[in-house]
Amino acid sequence: KGQRQHHRVLLKAPTLAEMEEMNISEEEDSP
Amino acid sequence: RPVNIPRKEKDFQGMLEYKKEDEPKLVKNLILELKPRGVAVNLIPGLPAYILFMCVRHADYLNDDQKVRSLLTSTINGIKKVLKKRGDDFETASFWLSNTCRFLHCLKQYSGEEAFMKHNTPRQNEHCLTNFDLAEYRQVLSDLAIQIYQQLVRVLENLLQPMIVPAMLEHETIQGVSGVKPPGLRKRTSSVADEGTYTLDSIIRQLNTFHSIQCQHGMDPELIKQVVKQLFYIVGAVTLNNLLLRKDMCSWSKGMQIRYNVSQLEEWLRDKNLMNSGAKETLEPLIQAAQLLQVKKKTDEDAEAICSMCTALTTAQIVKVLNLYTPVNEFEERVSIGFIRTIQIRLRDRKDSPQLLMDAKHIFPVTFPFNPSSVALETIQIPSSLGLGFLTRV
Numbered sequence: 001k002g003q004r005q006h007h008r009v010l011l012k013a014p015t016l017a018e019m020e021e022m023n024i025s026e027e028e029d030s031p
Numbered sequence: 032r033p034v035n036i037p038r039k040e041k042d043f044q045g046m047l048e049y050k051k052e053d054e055p056k057l058v059k060n061l062i063l064e065l066k067p068r069g070v071a072v073n074l075i076p077g078l079p080a081y082i083l084f085m086c087v088r089h090a091d092y093l094n095d096d097q098k099v100r101s102l103l104t105s106t107i108n109g110i111k112k113v114l115k116k117r118g119d120d121f122e123t124a125s126f127w128l129s130n131t132c133r134f135l136h137c138l139k140q141y142s143g144e145e146a147f148m149k150h151n152t153p154r155q156n157e158h159c160l161t162n163f164d165l166a167e168y169r170q171v172l173s174d175l176a177i178q179i180y181q182q183l184v185r186v187l188e189n190l191l192q193p194m195i196v197p198a199m200l201e202h203e204t205i206q207g208v209s210g211v212k213p214p215g216l217r218k219r220t221s222s223v224a225d226e227g228t229y230t231l232d233s234i235i236r237q238l239n240t241f242h243s244i245q246c247q248h249g250m251d252p253e254l255i256k257q258v259v260k261q262l263f264y265i266v267g268a269v270t271l272n273n274l275l276l277r278k279d280m281c282s283w284s285k286g287m288q289i290r291y292n293v294s295q296l297e298e299w300l301r302d303k304n305l306m307n308s309g310a311k312e313t314l315e316p317l318i319q320a321a322q323l324l325q326v327k328k329k330t331d332e333d334a335e336a337i338c339s340m341c342t343a344l345t346t347a348q349i350v351k352v353l354n355l356y357t358p359v360n361e362f363e364e365r366v367s368i369g370f371i372r373t374i375q376i377r378l379r380d381r382k383d384s385p386q387l388l389m390d391a392k393h394i395f396p397v398t399f400p401f402n403p404s405s406v407a408l409e410t411i412q413i414p415s416s417l418g419l420g421f422l423t424r425v
Contacts, residue, residue, distance in 0.1 A: 008143060008160065011096060013167035016174050019104050020111065 045158045045408025046089040046425040047082060051098060053421045054105055057086065060418040062109035067126035067248070070416045076249020077404070080133035081411050082419070087165075088141070088408075089425060094162045103168050106134075107175055114179060121190065122244055124183040129248040131179060132399050135172045136251075138165050140403045150403045158408055173399060180254075180397045184261050191237060191262060192269065197229040199270040199292050200280050204231065231292050235299055238262070242303055251402045256308035261395055263296065263310035267317040268389035274320055275348060275387060281355035283363060286324030293318055315343040316389065323352050328366045334373045346378040347387045 014022065049057060061079050065071055071079075083106050090098035110127050117123040139147040143159040241262070245255050270289070274280045293314055300306050319341045326340070327333045341349050353366045353374065413419050 008162060008164035009096070010164040011100060011167065013100075013103070013165075013171050016107070016111075016171055016178070019107055019171065022104065 043409040043424050045085060045411070046092060047085040047413075048089050048423040048425045049086055049421060051101075054102060056421060057102075057419065058105045058109040062106065062113060065417070067122040070414070071126065072247075074414065074417075075406070075411075076247070077130060077133035077406075078411070078413075080130040080137060081404075081406065081408065082413060082417075082422070083134055084137040084141070085408055085411065086422070087138075088158065088160065091160045091162050096163060099163055099165070103165070103171075107171060110175060110179075114182060118179075118182050119186055119189075121183070121186050121241070122248075124179060124186050125241075125245050125250065126248050128176060128179040128183055128254070129245070129250040131172060131176045132251055132254060132402075133249065133404070135169060135176060135399065136402050136404065138169050138172065139401055142166070142169075147401060147403070150405075152405075152407070154407060154409070176399055177397060180257075181394060183258070184394055187241060187258070187262055188265055191234065191265065194229040194233045194237065195266055195269040196273050198231045198234045199266065199289065200273055200277075200285065202230045203284075203288055204291065231295050234266070235295065238299060251399070253400045253402065254397075256305060256310075257395065257397055259300070259303075259305050260308050260310040260313060263300075264313035264393070264395070265391060266296070267314040268391040268393075271317045271320055271348075272388045272391060274317075275351050275355075278355045278357055281324060281352055282357050282359045283325055284359055286321040289317065289321035290325075293321070316348070319343050320348070320352055323349065324356065328353065328356070328370055331373065334370060334377060337374060338377045345383045345386055346375065346381055347385055349378065350375060351387060 061082060065079065075081075083102070086102055087099060090102055110131060113123060114127060140151065140155070141159045142165065143161075148156055148159070238259075241258070242255065245258065250258075274285075274289075296314065297306075297311055300308065300310055323337060323341060323344070326337060328337070337349065344352075350371060353371050356366050358364055412424075413422060
């Protein structure tokens, strides 16, 4: 189990600007 | 319904379980609708950041990369949204800068990377992320923190700006120093606050407000220092720029008043234990301009003394102050053209910029030094006022 700690999978992240674009469609429905 | 059996804190693992469909509710209640001045006043500093991180930990524990990604993206966008909507409010900017930094520190402290684990307790080390490396998201959060910082500086600047000239230059606290003013300079009023609306006390009070709210939000001490340094720079630059444009500010007595005001600001730094913030150093050009107003300006020795004293002023600034210098009583005289020539010749080899005015809009680059927390995640409780009853402590 201890071994697993050394093999974390890198999660690729979009940039701040890309994130904003992704979000526009998702949250517009909330009042 | 299952009976809610109270558990001991040691039974918790410092995670918060939530359903994927509750993620928008989490962002709404914890970020979008949380008012720093309302419920948040009584929270432990950085609580929103800890809660979000504990949710990330649970998604990591489930090995659900989509859930982790989605939460991080919604969190970052939520914070951006709040700042877009209420970012001109000082408390909102300060609150979310503090929490964004705390979230970033959590992602480092529990990343499992040894460099960030040095100050962890053994229990904290057990709480490190197990499945995912979120280094790229840390970079995005750091970029976000820079944006919020810049926004915060602009907000603080807007609040401080109207006070600077009236308080630092126009208002006279030292009674009797100015003596008789030269004819024609007496009634000049260039700011709305000339009636004494703003004094140095107004600036000090404003600095106190900024400082106490930042402390209340748990802003990193190193970050508070950077904010204060930036504010002092703005005060110094705006004051000096106005001095360089106003003949009525270039007198021996104004020099005295400015030095007194600067000493009060320095006193404030000392009182708040911020002397090592670099804030005082940003006032150096103003301090030297005030000294320049007060020293003798006649002989070659005087010229030499001025040149070795005024290292933080450009030649253009030194010459301008000398040209504007206006005696306020019969014991003083204008600076002779010959003296100014001497100064210019002596400073010829200086390779400084021809710039007269300081860039009052300049923002120093900000850094967010790692600041691990001693808070034990498993002890964190969520007040019901946050409306996060759908989160389960794990």
